[in-house]
Amino acid sequence: MPPLPACPAPPVATVPRELVHKTNPDEVLLTGWHRTAPDAFTVHAHWPDDHRFYEVRHGLHDPLILSETIRQIFPLLSHTAYDVPFGHHLLWDHYRFTLHPAALDAALLPPTVDLHVSCLEAVRRGGRTTSLTLLIRAFRGGIPLATAHTRFTIQTPAVYRRLRAQYADAHLWPAPQLALPVPPARVARTHARDVVLSPSQTPGRHRLRIDPQHRILFDHPVDHVPGMLLLEAARQTAHHLHHPEPIVPIAMDCRFHRYVELHAPCWIDTQQLPPDAQGRPRTTLTFHQNNTPHLTTTLTHQRLDSASSTWHG
Template identity: 35%
Template sequence: MVHLCHDDAVLCTGRQRLGAHRFAVTAAWPAGTSVPRPGHGTHHDGIVVAQTIRQAALLLAHAEYGAPLAHATLLRTFDFAIDPAWPGSPDRPTALDIDVTAEETGHRGGRPTGVRLRMTVTSAGRAVGTADTAFEWIPPAVYRRLRGAYARAVDVQPPLPAPVPVDPSVLGRTGPHQIAVGATDRPDRWVLRTDFSDTALYDHPVDHVPGLALIEAAQQIATLITAPHTFLPADTRTTFDRYVEFDQPCHLTARTTRGAGTLAVEVSGHQAGELVFRTTVTGPFHP
């Protein structure tokens, strides 16, 4: 239901219909999903938040709106926000309740072909986050025509050698396999890294770079350009324009906008001269 192969990666634990287009989804984060932030205690891991939202959306699409498991999903937008002051729990599981309101966005033959989902996330009665995502599902034959020569999933390491990763310690990561960006000769330009040994992002063979891998790259860039200061992402908004392929480099650039006690980092990805995605990460920032 959530497009995963590894049981321990599944975060959603149940669902309940509350109305015609309203649902309750429960989820649980295992111990260790909160990460240390020097001088700021522990905070949520942004990619775990995104994984939770993604899984809840897929669960409802398949279980409640009849999206066939064999159909491909086409992600349009993926926005989520999390309270940066919420520490999570570094040493015990965290239970989450997700209230979801859905809106059908397309139909074929009297059946829905897409949904927009708005979510409110609570933990122990405390509102800790929101999400808004829209996607559709398309039949296998249509997807094959859409993808052409790229329709076949890549089940070995991508054809391009992974670029040298940035220093994992700067990002609070344990090793190169968790690094989604490599440095270039420009301080405001990076190149996307794809490493299939990172099963948090590459749970199963795929024919294009997953959207969550692009969001993770954007969040890592936001951390890099604000180092050595601590930047806590609170709001992440992403628009996907094109598929990102494995056989050519995807270059990433960033620009920042300062507000009153906040910083917004807009990361744009380009491949073969085309804009492929844009993610804006915003959060409190006090250098």
């Protein structure tokens, strides 16, 4: 008697999409949360091994799925634990993480992630929360995965529109012409649709490639370039810089100075730094528009020997 076909795994129950500011419920990674102290929480997540954008490569989960998981924690806790109304805007101020690459193994560890979140500072003005500073420690199967530290501010719709001025409705402007991508293989991507860099004539410089029709990076209309697209551009820039050597980012330290606008060229300049204390390469990237820095990030990576899948410093 032939074996019965395997039954597909049942869908994983996740938190309501509105709580993580997602339109597509398939992009929700968080599965639950509970409070462990007045300003401490445990958040649970599930990482699919077949995500269309955050792909498993070399047997490892994409490091940036960690950042998307953490990004979803911001609105979740803002709305559920700190009484932030829907419609208020969360503005990234800084974000840094360091991860243990062995804990990205897609086969040896469960796809569930436990994130222990401590709110180090909750600023309130006029009875409302205006900023949160979070420390996050992430684990997979009880094994340390990463540590992250971040701060974001929270603005009312009226204040946000005043800050954004003429850019508040930028998502309604005609879409800019989509620039040509660099070859996908140069930035560890399979499809050109997922490439967020365009070449330039200046060594060490790329142009940010913005596609508002990208269904994951632009889950819903926004009037500026999403933060996760900027982190993806930083990662792709590092891959391009070190191609064909396979690398994995293990740390980022990002400072968001101002919004990156949708309708002006954004250039990414790279500067190699001395290696860190473990001898791992580091690169600083500056994103600028109109000769003004909008984001600076320092990225640290490790090399992956594609033949043996072992890590090297």
